[in-house]
Amino acid sequence: MPPQLSIVAPCFNEEEIIESVVKDWMEFLRDNEPDSEVVITEDGSTDRTREILDKLRTKYPNLRVVCNDQNSGYGAALLRAIQSSSGKLVLTIDSDGQFDASDYLKLKETMQSDGADFVSGYRKTKRDSFIRVLADRALRLIVRVFFGIRLHDPNCALKLLNGDLARSLVIEATGYPTPTEICIRVSELGYKSAERMVAHHDRRGGLSKLKLFRTGFKALFFLAYLFLKLKLHRRRIISKF
Secondary structure: OOOOEEEEEEEOOOOOOHHHHHHHHHHHHHHHOOOEEEEEEEEOOOOOHHHHHHHHHHHOOOEEEEEEOOOOOHHHHHHHHHHOOOOOEEEEOOOOOOOOHHHHHHHHHHHHHHOOOEEEEEEOOOOOOHHHHHHHHHHHHHHHHHHOOOOOOOOOOOEEEEHHHHHHOOOOOOOOOHHHHHHHHHHHOOOOEEEEEEOOOOOOOOOOOOOHHHHHHHHHHHHHHHHHHHHHHHOOOOOOO
16 A cells, blocks of 8 residues: 655755654654655755665665665756655655754645645745745745745745645756746646645755756746647647647
């Protein structure tokens, strides 16, 4: 029988914090959703991240680690973790400790009460620099205008999906706009979506991998590509979105 829940996350060069983050997830699951697994893609780290995860696997039988020999990027690593999961529900999360796995309970409650297939978390207060908060707001406006997605925070990494839906998704983004792409694709497939406020914390340690201006330019380019592809698909010029 598949587990009730799969927590999935990409991980790259997080030696300072990954052990404490995984321990927190496991403690939450033990007390609240024992029929579960954690699937992490170790994405070609150059520090001790893989060594630490290997040690944690001996302690936690429900921890699965899939390894990339080279860094593939956030989106590709998240997709590999999703496709390696087997849970009836899939919770996407970052591995830097900025989100609480316990907010799964809120997302699950909303999924059940709204009859939704997908629940996106949204951060009431984003714990980040002013310029990055501004970039997220600009991204939200772009997604609302060009894709009709009216979520408060489409690029929030904490999302709960029906497991079969999650594993059917195509994810082409490699970095920052990956959570937004998930929202766009779920919407285009016609699944019912909902949202719920979640907590957001300062990074526990280590450094963010985002390079703001380069990342912002690449995100805009990717969303333009996705918008064009969506239009071509709706006009039946291409068969797959």
